[in-house]
Amino acid sequence: MPMIPGWMRRLSWYTLLLAVVVGGLIHIAATMILPRFAKASAFQQLADALPVNHMRILPPIDATTQPLPYVGPDVRLAVCRYDVSDGPVAVKVLLPDSGWMLALYTEAGDNFYVLPAQEGRAVDLTLTLTARGERSFGLLSFGGRVTQTSVSQVEVPQTKGFAVVRAPMRGRAFAGEIEATLKRSGCEVSRE
Amino acid sequence: MIVNLIVFLLIAFAGGLGSSWYMIERGSMLTTDRFGPWTAWTSAGRADADPYTRAHFISRGTLPIATTFALTYEAISDGEGQRLHSSCEYALEGTEPQARFWSLSVFDENGKLIPNAADRYAYNSATLLRSPGGRLQIALARSARPGNWLPTAGAGRFSLLLTVEGQDPSVNWRPPTIRRVKCR
Numbered sequence: 001m002p003m004i005p006g007w008m009r010r011l012s013w014y015t016l017l018l019a020v021v022v023g024g025l026i027h028i029a030a031t032m033i034l035p036r037f038a039k040a041s042a043f044q045q046l047a048d049a050l051p052v053n054h055m056r057i058l059p060p061i062d063a064t065t066q067p068l069p070y071v072g073p074d075v076r077l078a079v080c081r082y083d084v085s086d087g088p089v090a091v092k093v094l095l096p097d098s099g100w101m102l103a104l105y106t107e108a109g110d111n112f113y114v115l116p117a118q119e120g121r122a123v124d125l126t127l128t129l130t131a132r133g134e135r136s137f138g139l140l141s142f143g144g145r146v147t148q149t150s151v152s153q154v155e156v157p158q159t160k161g162f163a164v165v166r167a168p169m170r171g172r173a174f175a176g177e178i179e180a181t182l183k184r185s186g187c188e189v190s191r192e
Numbered sequence: 193m194i195v196n197l198i199v200f201l202l203i204a205f206a207g208g209l210g211s212s213w214y215m216i217e218r219g220s221m222l223t224t225d226r227f228g229p230w231t232a233w234t235s236a237g238r239a240d241a242d243p244y245t246r247a248h249f250i251s252r253g254t255l256p257i258a259t260t261f262a263l264t265y266e267a268i269s270d271g272e273g274q275r276l277h278s279s280c281e282y283a284l285e286g287t288e289p290q291a292r293f294w295s296l297s298v299f300d301e302n303g304k305l306i307p308n309a310a311d312r313y314a315y316n317s318a319t320l321l322r323s324p325g326g327r328l329q330i331a332l333a334r335s336a337r338p339g340n341w342l343p344t345a346g347a348g349r350f351s352l353l354l355t356v357e358g359q360d361p362s363v364n365w366r367p368p369t370i371r372r373v374k375c376r
Contacts, residue, residue, distance in 0.1 A: 007195045015196040019203035026208030031216060031243050034251070042255045062311060069303025070254045070353060074295035074316045099293040099357060101261060103237075109250050111237035111258040119292070157239070164255065168293050168357075170318035 042068050043107045043162065050081040053089050055187040057179065060169070076178050078165040080187030084131045085159040088190035095123040096181055099168035104129070106158040113154055128153045128190050129163070163187060216247045229273070230265040230354070230367040252303060262357040268301075268349070270370045278306075278347040280375040281333040286368025288328045292358030293317055298332065298342045301349040308343035315340055328368050 045068060050056055059065045061073040071077075082089045093102045095117035104113040117123050132155055165185045167178045215223070218231075223244050225232045235241040236249060237256035249256045257264065269275050270282060288294070295316035300306055305313045315330060321340050323329050331337035332352075334345040344350055354367055 010195050011199060012196055015200050016203070019200040019207075022200075022204040023208035023211075026204060027212045030209050030212035031247055034212065034216070034247070040253050041250060042253050045253055061305075062313065063305040063307040066305050068254045069252055070299055072295060072297030072299075072305070072314045072353065072355075074297065074314050074355075101257075103255075103257065103261075105255055106239075108246075109255060110239045110241070110246070111256065112239040114258045114261050116261055162255065166257075168295075168316070170293075170316065 041107075042105070042109050043160070046079065046162070047081060050079060052081055052083050053187055053189055055080045055091075055163075055165075055185050057182045057185075060175065074169050076167040076169050076175075076182060078167075078182045078185050080163040081160075082129055082156070082163055082187065083160050084129050084156055086189065088131075089129045090126050090186075090188055090190040091129060091163045092126045092184075092186040093123070093165055094181055094184045095125075095165075097122070099170075101166050102127070103164045103166060104154065104156065105162045105164065106156070107160045108158070110157070112157055126152065127163075129156050130154070131159055132157060215244045216251060219244065219248065227265065227367050228271055229267040229269045229370050231267070232263050232265045233259070235259060236264060254303065257355070257357075262355050263359060265354040265356070265367050267352045267354075267367075267370055270372045272372065274372060276332075276350050276352070276370070277375075278334060278344040278350060281331065281337075281373040283371045283373050284328065284330040284332065284352075284368045285371065286328050287365065288317065288320070288326075289356045289365050290360040290363040291317070291356045294354065294356045296330065296342075296352060296354045298344060298347075299351050299353065300347045301351060303351075306344060306347045306350065308345065310336070310343055312341070312343060315342070330368075331373075333373075 055078050057078045058067055060076060061071060067077065080091060095102065098117055098119045100117040102115040103111050105111050115123065130153060165182060167182060169178065219233060223233060223242055225234055233245050233248060235245050237258040238260065267276065276282065293316065295314055297314035298306060320328065330340040330342060332342050332344050359365065
């Protein structure tokens with residue numbers, strides 16, 4: 001029979017049980033809290049450079065213009081920093097081809113809505129972003145799923161966030177065309 | 193008494209914090225799919241993402257694409273488990289994804305693009321030079337290589353991000369292998 005070291009024989013089962021329970025609580029607390037202190041969030045990094053409720057086309061991405069970590073040069077971005085606390089915000093997008101998409105993020109970085117362009121069918125749409133509970137009629141819950149292009153109102157889970165139009169950069173020959181299309185995107189306080 | 197206290201502190205604090213760090217930084221089989229050295233967070237960018245996935249991307253300070261739209265694979269080590277490093281040269285080999293669009297980018301360990309004179313940071317399904325056999329082949333090296341080459345000079349540790357949009361689910365595709373060719 002193997003010898004158990006003396007220090008192990010002095011261990012109490014209650015100590016082990018309590019350690020596992022406390023360790024579990026620390027694990028949960030750390031998972032919730034630690035990321036907030038790790039680095040600046042995407043919102044914090046971009047917010048100062050972006051006017052509220054205006055669509056801004058970011059420059060082509062390279063080592064000197066990279067807007068966020070892990071964002072590569074194969075996309076061109078137009079970003080609106082929305083804030084619906086003073087009323088609905090209208091986001092106008094033109095997504096001409098597959099690979100293009102509109103993504104809505106909360107301030108915390110959750111991607112709660114994605115609208116991809118369809119193969120061979122352009123999407124030309126104005127979405128009205130409203131605060132939670134501001135309008136109850138005609139609203140659907142998206143839960144991060146791909147949606148129908150006919151939906152024109154989105155209830156945002158937080159009042160502040162980003163609307164990002166993402167265009168695939170399929171080579172430099174397309175750069176001018178992509179920029180011209182991105183310029184047709186817009187973001188402003190809704191006048192409905 | 194002292195033994196009990198030390199064991200308690202080790203399990204409660206080191207275990208609790210360490211396991212949290214590992215689940216956020218590396219992920220587990222509950223939150224990621226692994227293909228050799230490649231890891232994909234299966235609920236990245238989604239509002240219904242689990243707390244570990246949310247913490248992973250919040251701590252990185254980036255805006256992930258929802259996995260309902262695109263899957264992103266990340267590699268920080270080669271096929272033998274050694275950390276990718278700019279002092280070594282690597283060969284990526286495999287088949288292209290059957291997808292609407294894909295791109296492969298190289299970043300330093302902080303997610304920054306690696307400055308280089310060629311102004312080259314990525315390849316995608318439109319810019320890749322195809323070999324006669326149609327296979328995906330990309331060299332990762334400090335100095336220029338024939339064919340598809342991504343510069344890594346000066347990066348130290350680095351990572352690769354392969355983003356695949358509109359992947360054909362009927363095709364059993366796997367990300368390319370990462371073979372270490374040589375080190376300085």
